[in-house]
Amino acid sequence: MTKPTLAQPTPVLGSRILAVGGSRGSELVPNDDIVGPINSSDEWIQQRTGIRTRARAATGVTIKDLAVDAANDALDKAGLTGSDLDAVLVSTVTHFEQTPSLATIVTDAIGATPAPAYDVSAACAGYCYGIAQADALVRAGTAENVLVIGVEKMSDFIDPTDRTISFLLGDGAGAAVVGRSDTPGIGPTVWGSDGSQSSVIYQTHSWLDYRREELGEPVPETPETAEEVSQMTTPTLRQLGPTVFKWVISSMPNIARRAVDAAGLQLEDIDVFIPHQANMRITDQLLKLIKFREDIVVGRDIADTGNTSAASIPLATERLLREGQAKGGDIALQIGFGAGLAYAAQVVVLP
Amino acid sequence: MAHSEEDILAGLAEIVNDETGLPADAVQKDKSFTDDLDIDSLSMMTIVTLAEEKFEVRIPDEEVKNLNTVGDAVSFIAQAQA
Numbered sequence: 001m002t003k004p005t006l007a008q009p010t011p012v013l014g015s016r017i018l019a020v021g022g023s024r025g026s027e028l029v030p031n032d033d034i035v036g037p038i039n040s041s042d043e044w045i046q047q048r049t050g051i052r053t054r055a056r057a058a059t060g061v062t063i064k065d066l067a068v069d070a071a072n073d074a075l076d077k078a079g080l081t082g083s084d085l086d087a088v089l090v091s092t093v094t095h096f097e098q099t100p101s102l103a104t105i106v107t108d109a110i111g112a113t114p115a116p117a118y119d120v121s122a123a124c125a126g127y128c129y130g131i132a133q134a135d136a137l138v139r140a141g142t143a144e145n146v147l148v149i150g151v152e153k154m155s156d157f158i159d160p161t162d163r164t165i166s167f168l169l170g171d172g173a174g175a176a177v178v179g180r181s182d183t184p185g186i187g188p189t190v191w192g193s194d195g196s197q198s199s200v201i202y203q204t205h206s207w208l209d210y211r212r213e214e215l216g217e218p219v220p221e222t223p224e225t226a227e228e229v230s231q232m233t234t235p236t237l238r239q240l241g242p243t244v245f246k247w248v249i250s251s252m253p254n255i256a257r258r259a260v261d262a263a264g265l266q267l268e269d270i271d272v273f274i275p276h277q278a279n280m281r282i283t284d285q286l287l288k289l290i291k292f293r294e295d296i297v298v299g300r301d302i303a304d305t306g307n308t309s310a311a312s313i314p315l316a317t318e319r320l321l322r323e324g325q326a327k328g329g330d331i332a333l334q335i336g337f338g339a340g341l342a343y344a345a346q347v348v349v350l351p
Numbered sequence: 352m353a354h355s356e357e358d359i360l361a362g363l364a365e366i367v368n369d370e371t372g373l374p375a376d377a378v379q380k381d382k383s384f385t386d387d388l389d390i391d392s393l394s395m396m397t398i399v400t401l402a403e404e405k406f407e408v409r410i411p412d413e414e415v416k417n418l419n420t421v422g423d424a425v426s427f428i429a430q431a432q433a
């Protein structure tokens with residue numbers, strides 16, 4: 001007797017982003033409000049990073065609230081409801097529960113239960129990782145509509161006395177609905193990681209070490225992080241800023257070009273450049289090195305919103321579309337990079 | 352192909368000019384990147400990255416803080432390519 005053949009869903013030709021929504025923390029915290037504990041200044045921060053304010057969530061607003069707001073905004077714009085979704089992916093590094101995932105909780109809150117839901121951990125590359133997965137799920141025929149959310153409430157994680165990264169960071173969520181398309185609206189993703197550089201952007205100590213500390217057990221310290229540990233007893237974030245800067249400008253231009261190439265396009269075809277909003281100086285340097293068309297439109301949401309990690313690309317996209325700087329049908333290159341070090345880039349057609 | 356110290360100086364001057372707008376002839380061996388040329392650490396990282404590509408050498412991040420003057424960078428690159 002021959003073994004039966006398994007059935008498979010029918011693949012579809014293309015996927016595209018149907019809509020992008022966003023929700024920023026409602027408090028725009030100016031540089032002057034945070035410079036005290038880090039002996040910095042408004043002038044220094046603006047000159048080094050281009051940041052004037054960072055969005056932070058008001059008291060009582062949770063990471064779930066931000067994610068749900070962005071999701072509903074995206075669903076409204078797509079003319080869909082939660083029940084139309086076949087999968088929900090949430091990229092985040094600031095959901096402070098090992099389990100259940102934030103994705104399951106958000107899925108229920110937006111009326112998408114029983115859609116499969118899971119979190120993605122790829123830091124500042126997280127949104128582009130999510131789009132890569134959504135594109136694959138849709139094209140494989142596994143799902144018809146997939147919601148991708150990048151959300152961070154960095155204010156729950158940062159250390160006000162830290163000079164390396166905390167002052168850059170903001171709170172927000174961006175969401176995209178990915179659905180079927182007759183023509184491809186999402187190009188192949190060029191992505192990767194390099195765990196040998198995992199201590200370039202890092203958590204000061206693990207939650208397990210923290211728990212051992214609370215229980216009075218000796219905590220192993222790694223030499224490179226020991227001196228960085230602040231007065232904060234809970235784990236928090238640190239980075240080697242100049243090292244990250246150099247990694248980005250030396251390796252991301254090539255990843256960006258490969259993503260354009262993989263989509264079968266030329267650099268001149270790109271209308272909009274939406275890099276992860278890490279630092280305005282990084283954005284400017286990438287622009288200079290990649291050499292786009294003169295009239296390229298560039299996402300610069302960081303000036304007001306700060307660096308919102310996984311949320312920064314969809315938030316910058318949402319703003320460009322809302323303010324009319326970019327329009328539906330424009331061809332955009334988006335690229336995320338950060339802790340891991342992990343990165344991902346893809347060309348997308350804007351909704 | 353190894354570059355001479357003069358080549359390296361001229362190449363660095365070009366990179367500095369492109370990054371900061373300073374005239375290339377302001378980039379002399381005795382000039383300090385920070386004090387004389389007013390180059391901040393992010394611009395310095397850019398210059399280092401472009402110099403690595405141009406001269407096909409590796410300049411480790413830990414080394415960058417030792418490159419105080421243009422002359423320090425020229426010697427480091429000259430030795431690194433040897």
Ligand SMILES: CC(C)(COP(=O)(O)OP(=O)(O)OC[C@H]1O[C@@H](n2cnc3c(N)ncnc32)[C@H](O)[C@@H]1OP(=O)(O)O)[C@@H](O)C(=O)NCCC(=O)NCCS
Binds near residue numbers: 038240
């Ligand atoms: C974090 C970052 C702004 C620091 O700027 P930098 O110019 O590289 O800072 P450095 O660590 O080289 O320090 C340079 C000087 O600034 C000072 N400095 C560092 N952080 C400072 C701060 N927050 N405020 C004021 N001064 C600061 C240092 O003390 C040093 O002073 P000195 O020259 O008198 O010794 C920058 O490295 C950066 O943004 N890198 C990109 C990384 C990134 O965006 N990551 C996001 C995650 S993807």
